[in-house]
Amino acid sequence: SLQRFWMLLIYFLLIYDSHNMSVCRYPLGMSGGQIQDEDISASSQWSESTAARYGRLDFEEGDGAWCPEITVEPDNLKEFLQIDLRSLYFITLVGTQGRHAGGIGNEFAQMYKIKYSRDGSRWISWRNRQGKQVIEGNRNAYDIVLKDLEPPIIARFVRFMPVTDHSMNVCMRVELYGCEWLDGLVSYNAPVGGQMKLPGFPVYVNDSVYDGAVIHSMTEGLGQLTDGVCGLDDFIHSHVYNVWPGYDYVGWSNESFPGGYVEIMFEFDRTRNFTSMKIHCNNMFSWHVKVFRQVVCYFRSESDWEPSPLFFSPVVDEKNPSARFVTVNLANHMASAIKCQFYFADAWMLFSEITFQSDTAMYNTTLAPPKTGLPPNTQPGQWRPTLCRGRHCKPARRDWQQHVRHPCADHGPATNQWTIIDTPGLLHCVPASSSTAASKSTTTSVGQDGVPHYAEADIVNLQGVTGSNTYAIPALTMDLLSGKDVAVEEFPRKLLTFKEKLGEGQFGEVHLCEAEGMQEFINKEFLFDIPEDQLVLVAVKMLRSDANKNARNDFLKEIKIMSRLKDPNIIRLLAVCIYSDPLCMITEYMENGDLNQFLSRHEPEGQLALLSNAPTVSNLCYMAAQIASGMKYLSSLNFVHRDLATRNCLVGKNYTIKIADFGMSRNLYSGDYYRIQGRAVLPIRWMSWESILLGKFTTASDVWAFGVTLWEILNFCKEQPYSQLTDEQVIENTGEFFRDQKRQIYLPQPVLCPDSLYKVMLGCWRRNTKERPSFQEIHRALLE
Ligand SMILES: *[C@@H]1O[C@H](CO)[C@@H](O)[C@H](O)[C@H]1NC(C)=O
Ligand SMILES: *[C@@H]1O[C@H](CO)[C@@H](O)[C@H](O)[C@H]1NC(C)=O
Ligand SMILES: *[C@@H]1O[C@H](CO)[C@@H](O)[C@H](O)[C@H]1NC(C)=O
Ligand SMILES: *[C@@H]1O[C@H](CO)[C@@H](O)[C@H](O)[C@H]1NC(C)=O
Ligand SMILES: *[C@@H]1O[C@H](CO)[C@@H](O)[C@H](O)[C@H]1NC(C)=O
Numbered sequence: 104s105l106q107r108f109w110m111l112l113i114y115f116l117l118i119y120d121s122h123n124m125s126v127c128r129y130p131l132g133m134s135g136g137q138i139q140d141e142d143i144s145a146s147s148q149w150s151e152s153t154a155a156r157y158g159r160l161d162f163e164e165g166d167g168a169w170c171p172e173i174t175v176e177p178d179n180l181k182e183f184l185q186i187d188l189r190s191l192y193f194i195t196l197v198g199t200q201g202r203h204a205g206g207i208g209n210e211f212a213q214m215y216k217i218k219y220s221r222d223g224s225r226w227i228s229w230r231n232r233q234g235k236q237v238i239e240g241n242r243n244a245y246d247i248v249l250k251d252l253e254p255p256i257i258a259r260f261v262r263f264m265p266v267t268d269h270s271m272n273v274c275m276r277v278e279l280y281g282c283e284w285l286d287g288l289v290s291y292n293a294p295v296g297g298q299m300k301l302p303g304f305p306v307y308v309n310d311s312v313y314d315g316a317v318i319h320s321m322t323e324g325l326g327q328l329t330d331g332v333c334g335l336d337d338f339i340h341s342h343v344y345n346v347w348p349g350y351d352y353v354g355w356s357n358e359s360f361p362g363g364y365v366e367i368m369f370e371f372d373r374t375r376n377f378t379s380m381k382i383h384c385n386n387m388f389s390w391h392v393k394v395f396r397q398v399v400c401y402f403r404s405e406s407d408w409e410p411s412p413l414f415f416s417p418v419v420d421e422k423n424p425s426a427r428f429v430t431v432n433l434a435n436h437m438a439s440a441i442k443c444q445f446y447f448a449d450a451w452m453l454f455s456e457i458t459f460q461s462d463t464a465m466y467n468t469t470l471a472p473p474k475t476g477l478p479p480n481t482q483p484g485q486w487r488p489t490l491c492r493g494r495h496c497k498p499a500r501r502d503w504q505q506h507v508r509h510p511c512a513d514h515g516p517a518t519n520q521w522t523i524i525d526t527p528g529l530l531h532c533v534p535a536s537s538s539t540a541a542s543k544s545t546t547t548s549v550g551q552d553g554v555p556h557y558a559e560a561d562i563v564n565l566q567g568v569t570g571s572n573t574y575a576i577p578a579l580t581m582d583l584l585s586g587k588d589v590a591v592e593e594f595p596r597k598l599l600t601f602k603e604k605l606g607e608g609q610f611g612e613v614h615l616c617e618a619e620g621m622q623e624f625i626n627k628e629f630l631f632d633i634p635e636d637q638l639v640l641v642a643v644k645m646l647r648s649d650a651n652k653n654a655r656n657d658f659l660k661e662i663k664i665m666s667r668l669k670d671p672n673i674i675r676l677l678a679v680c681i682y683s684d685p686l687c688m689i690t691e692y693m694e695n696g697d698l699n700q701f702l703s704r705h706e707p708e709g710q711l712a713l714l715s716n717a718p719t720v721s722n723l724c725y726m727a728a729q730i731a732s733g734m735k736y737l738s739s740l741n742f743v744h745r746d747l748a749t750r751n752c753l754v755g756k757n758y759t760i761k762i763a764d765f766g767m768s769r770n771l772y773s774g775d776y777y778r779i780q781g782r783a784v785l786p787i788r789w790m791s792w793e794s795i796l797l798g799k800f801t802t803a804s805d806v807w808a809f810g811v812t813l814w815e816i817l818n819f820c821k822e823q824p825y826s827q828l829t830d831e832q833v834i835e836n837t838g839e840f841f842r843d844q845k846r847q848i849y850l851p852q853p854v855l856c857p858d859s860l861y862k863v864m865l866g867c868w869r870r871n872t873k874e875r876p877s878f879q880e881i882h883r884a885l886l887e
Contacts (some may be wrong), residue, residue, distance in 0.1 A: 127282035127331075128196050131188060133159040134278050136760030137254040143188040147172035153202075153203040153274065158184045160198050160247060160278035167204030175265050175273045183218070184261040184275055191221060191289070191372060193331070194256040194281035201244035202274035210274035211241035212265035218887045219258035221289055225323070227314045227447045229256060232343055237266055249280075253343070254312045257284050267693065287375055288329060290315060292322045293367040294360075296353040299451065301390065306339060307347050309451055310352030327353050327455065328854035331361040333383045334455035337423045338392065352385060353393075354453035356386035364399075365445040365452060371440065374404055375461035377433035380441075381826070385426045385453035385511060394429055396448035402438035409436070416706060418821050419448055420854050426455070430826045433459075591666045594618070594678035594689055599643060611658075611685075613693060614643045621677060640694065642763070646686040656685055662713070665690070668742075674753060693761060697727070702749065702820040720855055721815050722758050728885035729760040731801035734809060735878035738764075738802040744801050747808040748789050787826040787833050792840035793872065809881065810867025817853040817860065824850055843870050859884075 132138035138158075145155035149170040158169030171182035199213025209844055216236050217229040228237050232253050241248050248568045263588075265273040295317060296309035310317075315324020332343065334351035341350040355365045384394040397416045406510045415431045433441075441459075445452060598619040603611040617638040646658045663687065665676040680687040695701050705717035718726070728753055746764060753761050791807035811824050825833050825848070839847035850862040850870060863884050866876045876884070 107731075110709055128280045129194055131194070131281060131405050132280045133186070133193060133276075134161045138186060138188070139885075140306075142189065144187075145169055145171065146182045148183075149274075155184055158276050160200050160276045161624055162228045162276060163204065166202070167208050168200075168210070168276045170202065170210060171265075171274070175267050176270050177266075177268050180216070180266055182273075184260045184277060185260060186277075186279060187223075188259050188261070188279070191257060191259050191284035191287065192281050193284045194219075194252060194258065194261065195331075197238075197263075197282035198247050198249045199240050200247045201241050201278040202276070203245040207245045208274065211273045211506040212263075213234060213242075213283070214238065214263045215275070216266055217252075217256070218262040218264065219804055220260040220331075221258050226260075226261050227324075230312075230445075232312065232346060244274075244436035253283070254332075257325050257329060278638075285459060285461075286329070287372045288325065288369055288459060289372050290323045290325060290370045291328060291367055291457070292320065292370075293328075293353070294320050294355060294365055297356050297359065299349065299354070299356070299390075301339075304348060306349035308338070308352045309347045310353045311346075311350065327351070330456075330458045332451070332455065334385060334426055335583075336385070337385070338385045338387060338390075338426075338453055344821055349453075351455045352453040353455070354385075354451055357447040357452075359449050360447070362444075364473050365443060366444045367456075368442045369459070371438070371459075371461075373382065374437055374439040375459075377402075377436050377438060377441070378460040378462075379433050380431045380443075381428045381458045381460070382431070382445075382454055383426060383428050383456040385455070386420060388449065389422050389424065390788050391450035392453050393449040393451075394448075395445040395452055396766055397446040397447075398431060398443050399432070400433070400441055400443040402436045403442070403731060404437045406438075408442070409438075415667040416821075418819060418854055422854050423851070424601050428456075428827045429451050430823055438632075440499040457821070459566070471557075487555070497790070517555075522535075524593045524863050543831050567663055573682050582717045591662075591676055591678050593682055594621075594680055594687075596687070597681075599640075601690075602640075604875045605642060610654045611644065614645065614768050616641055616643045616689075617844030618677075618689065621689075621788040640692040641691045641834050642674075642692045644690070644710050646684075648684040650788060655686065658688075661867040662688055664742075668737075670733055670736040672735060672761055674730045674761045690763070691761065693753035693755040693759070693845065695756075697750050697763075698760065699749040699815070699820045701754045702816065718758065719858065720817075722857075724755075724860070724885055725814055726752075726760045728759050728814050730762060730812060731809065731882040731885055733760075733762040735882050738878050739803065741802070743800045744805050744808075745794075745804060746786055746789070747805055747812055748786060749812055749820055752812075787830060787837075790837075791868075791872075792837040795834060795837045796841055801868045801872065802878070806867050806875045806878065806881070809878070810864040811850065813860065813867075814850045814853060814856075818854040840868075840870055859887075 131585070133143075138159075140156040143158060145157045145158070148154045149172055150166070153168060153170035154164040154165065155169050157165035157167065159677070169184050173182075175182055196713075197217065199215065202208035206689070214237050216571070218226045219229060220226045228236055229252065230530045238250050239248075261279060261709060263275060263277050264446045265275060267273065275669055292315075293310075299306040299308060310321060310326040312330060313324045313326030315326075317324075318320050324412075334339065334826050338352050338354075339348040341348075343350055357363065375740075380400075382398075385392050386394050392657065394417055397414065397418065400413045400415075402413075413431075413434060413436065417429045483742075554658050598621075600619075601614055601616055603615040605615050618641045619638060621641065622640040646654065650658075659681070662676065662679055662681070669675070676688060677691060678689045702718070734744070734747065744762070744764070751763055753763050755761070788796055789808045789811045791804040793801075794807075814824060825836070828836065828848075836848050849865065851859075856864075863881060866874075867881070869875050
């Protein structure tokens with residue numbers, strides 16, 4: 104299945120490559136026909152043969168274009184061609200053309216204006232960033248003229264209104280370019296932005312493209328926070344040409360907000376299931392601008408506001424002045440409106456973008472191939488690179504490629520002709536035709552580094568039983584194990600009391616339960632320091648009774664393996680229920696839950712850190728050392744975990760840690776996994792480049808994941824790894840690790856992280872697996 108996975112992955116890389124996926128400029132269906140005739144209407148028509156439906160760019164049907172009934176006069180602009188897109192779109196480009204009709208026609212619009220609407224009743228006149236409404240149109244009846252919309256439009260309905268400076272007959276054919284507006288945001292209401300007085304000149308941080316009403320506050324509109332442009336680190340400068348200082352940001356001063364916070368209300372097109380919110384914030388602390396200190400969000404689903412809000416505090420960073428995206432986990436709240444109060448951490452708060460991730464917006468559409476290709480008659484040179492477009496914003500300071508590159512991109516222009524081949528100790532690109540033969544040679548069992556390289560078939564793949572990941576071991580070790588019996592006992596089901604569902608997968612569920620009398624069932628060598636009659640919290644992994652035979656066999660194999668794992672830093676299998684269905688595995692659970700939730704509950708620095716009794720850096724090191732120790736044990740058995748992350752570590756009293764494995768099936772963390780057509784689920788942000796590109800999972804790839812886990816710990820799990828990159832960009836970065844031309848991006852040094860620990864992380868992320876430290880070495884380094 105892994106083989107299939109990476110073939111699929113390469114296939115997606117190629118799709119991205121050929122269609123320039125990350126740029127939101129796809130024709131929305133006038134020329135391609137996806138927009139239906141009945142969704143194209145007009146103020147009037149000259150004749151049946153020049154009706155609105157003939158206003159499609161590059162079409163020659165009817166009399167060759169849409170033409171209004173009467174001559175367009177300079178002072179009488181009433182005519183329009185209207186398109187209903189049926190749902191909200193992010194529109195970045197428009198194309199127009201006149202009526203040519205094989206040489207008979209010679210009517211076109213020299214100029215036009217655009218109006219748009221999100222609800223069909225309130226119409227807004229589009230203006231460019233300098234406030235100008237009129238767009239230059241066509242010079243002849245046949246050429247297509249494309250115009251960027253700066254700022255872009257978020258709308259369902261769009262009207263083209265021809266404009267002339269003298270009385271003339273006008274006909275138009277048009278197209279809209281963009282992509283679906285996945286955020287579903289219809290408006291944000293916020294206090295108006297302010298004006299900063301820096302020595303020498305004022306900085307205007309108002310929302311200059313807001314399209315709603317602006318009186319004392321901004322209502323019913325969208326603007327700079329959704330225009331796809333992320334501000335630079337230095338807020339005085341802008342990507343946008345010829346604008347005032349501070350243009351990219353909307354900002355507020357604490358002097359105007361006695362409550363200490365700015366409230367922004369977000370309204371959506373429908374009730375959505377929210378995963379996260381990302382806020383692009385400036386952090387030029389030397390000018391008293393900082394990321395917000397805390398945000399409190401309220402959710403409204405039907406008509407009522409949920410009583411209990413969600414709290415989130417990012418790490419206060421006084422070291423790195425870069426602008427950044429702060430990700431707020433919205434924990435699957437259902438809402439059609441969200442109201443957030445952003446608390447000041449300093450005198451100013453400056454935001455440039457806010458995006459929302461909700462239900463289908465998460466995975467589905469990013470993988471859907473574009474409806475059609477590039478705009479007609481466009482030269483590649485016209486594809487002006489934009490730094491932050493199509494909701495795939497990226498930090499301006501990094502020079503990201505515009506689209507995902509195939510790892511072999513440098514080997515020739517037609518990247519699909521090449522494929523990566525993995526022969527022990529040597530990775531290279533070869534022409535695709537020879538790849539099948541070459542890949543057969545990878546079944547060599549021992550590589551030059553002395554570490555076995557397992558071919559896919561040798562790996563006992565236990566994934567997929569309960570949808571959660573488990574340990575993968577080489578077949579050899581499996582044989583050694585199978586000689587012995589399962590070393591745990593059957594537990595009476597009736598002594599388990601259900602408390603909470605921890606997660607679920609395709610074939611089963613994981614429940615948190617209380618177990619009565621567990622002490623008797625626990626192996627004598629494994630002592631619990633709890634009284635005989637006390638209830639014990641356990642995790643119960645259960646196979647659905649309708650699971651197929653393969654899933655049952657895998658589940659039993661997993662029990663066999665788990666029962667052999669005995670280490671103070673690995674979750675223990677305590678007992679099983681296999682005499683009757685559903686099959687269950689009962690493992691330890693620890694009272695402080697998983698490490699990710701445990702750390703994100705704490706404030707890392709300042710007064711609050713003391714109040715919340717936050718772990719110190721030495722506590723963090725102690726926890727990391729225990730993870731390294733557990734992994735040292737697993738690696739000594741040649742076990743490969745494959746999903747090491749803070750979400751898969753449990754915390755007990757006194758910062759004790761044990762490694763578990765049920766993270767993948769938990770809804771809470773669905774955003775940490777990458778889905779391919781809704782099936783394969785992979786923790787790509789924790790995976791080594793060779794696991795992603797070659798499907799190769801080894802102890803060395805566990806070491807890589809350990810580096811990411813350590814990074815999470817030092818960040819107090821406040822941020823997802825590479826939070827500023829989309830999944831596609833993460834995969835592209837993986838390609839950069841493979842190509843190794845110094846373009847790969849490493850996770851940055853966390854604010855609290857001492858240099859010595861960052862060095863350990865960088866060691867874990869070395870390209871060459873042989874150069875990565877072993878878990879013994881890591882464990883030793885962390886104890887120091
Ligand atoms: C924002 O500030 C600029 C510069 O003073 C001004 O020209 C513009 O009209 C303002 N826009 C709004 C919407 O207040
Ligand atoms: C929201 O999405 C999560 C993850 O996909 C899902 O588990 C949950 O059931 C959804 N909530 C509702 C109310 O549909
Ligand atoms: C605004 O923030 C500055 C810097 O943190 C602080 O000195 C000042 O007292 C604050 N003003 C108000 C009104 O809270
Ligand atoms: C993905 O999108 C398609 C079409 O928009 C929809 O029918 C399907 O249900 C979506 N799938 C998921 C898993 O959301
Ligand atoms: C917690 O750990 C410290 C040192 O690691 C130890 O001295 C102390 O006894 C432990 N406390 C408990 C309650 O286990």
